[in-house]
Amino acid sequence: MFFRALTLFRFSPAVAADLVRLDEALADNRLPPCGPLEMGTRGFVPPIGRGDDAALTHSVSACTMFTAGGEDRMLPAAVVNDALYRKVQKITEDEGRKVGSRERKRIKGDLLTELLPRAFVRSSRLNGYVDTKNGWVVLDTGSLKAAETVLNLVRSALGSFPAVPLAPEEGPRVLMTDWLATGNLPGGLALGDECELRDPATSTGAIWRGRRSDLDGEEVKEHLRAGMQVFKLGLVFDDRMSFVLGEDLVVRKLKFLDVVIDELPDSHQDAAAEMDAQFALLTLELERLLGKFEEWFSLPRPADA
Incomplete structure (x- = not known):
């Protein structure tokens, strides 16, 4: 539970007042399971407990915790490219012709459809919380890219969430x-x-x-x-x-x-x-x-x- 990194954003008192509906908003954006033909999915998971009935937020005083989750199919590009190479080589040898770029693209799409359902699914979790008293969004990551991804999930759930990066007046x-x-x-x-x-x-x-x-x-x-x-x-x-x-x-x-x-x-x-x-x-x-x-x-x- 103790965070190991902090990426920070700020929001105004009016935004803080709107966050009373955070739990309800996240409920419509639970993490869906990664389908057999999906590369990945994003959504929210319970920060404490498991199951469809577990709350998606947990509050202590003015701070409300949430957890963004992801599921990604592990299908390395090298695996796809190797299978594509073998397919192209077989056509070339069996039919004595060169495979064009359009046909290669179609074959690659067919391979993805074939390989994706068999790929392992990797789960990820990123914790964060909002402090409505002081106007902070605190995310447990040192990656600005990962932080923006989570913030965009919250924005999507709420419809609007104008939290902004820090703007220090002292360098x-x-x-x-x-x-x-x-x-x-x-x-x-x-x-x-x-x-x-x-x-x-x-x-x-x-x-x-x-x-x-x-x-x-x-x-x-x-x-x-x-x-x-x-x-x-x-x-x-x-x-x-x-x-x-x-x-x-x-x-x-x-x-x-x-x-x-x-x-x-x-x-x-x-x-x-x-x-x-x-x-x-x-x-x-x-x-x-x-x-x-x-x-x-x-x-x-x-x-x-």
Whole structure:
């Protein structure tokens, strides 16, 4: 249940009021099983529990969790191309003629129809939640592409969901470079042991990556003096969580430290109660972190139109 990455979007108070119908809207967009001739399907699955009668949202205070699901048939292009090659070769040998592009396309379509029903189906899940009090969409992924796919699913379900990417008034790259260069970090924030420096002058400029590194070391300072800037920086917040923050404000390698995990109850009545406790703790911890993001990077919440 604890997220391992954060891709963030924001929405206005008016949008928050509309989210009271989220559970009802998602109910019409459950994940359908992948049909024998479908490459994949998308929809929503229960974040807690299973079955057609399980709820598609789970709320704690002002935060409502949902889970986007997918089913994809695993049919590698190499398998199709190999079967196509053998078919074309057999026609060439048996009939002594060359197979044209239109016929190759038809044969490939026939092969897909033949092979798809036998292909394995891979399931995927991506958790997220909306915080209606503070106007956040929080998705457990470090991929902007995957995040946009999920956001589009929510938009489709609701009819409209004007959540927008973060618009920092303070440049994250400039701020993080200053933190690393001066050691003057905001209260409660400490350097981790990972960073990525780049020469911002060109898109193909030099890149330096350090892992398990001393970020106060002379090597890092030398790169900064040469004009390199921070594109990713490992940080520790309040000795409660560690993560790598990108200049796009995507959080990766998120890890809740032992002091947080120890606050979970030792035992639960069932798995649902355990997930409920984890979600409550997760949202409480992230509310504090995202509040600091607002402060550090001057992240405005969209206003009502």
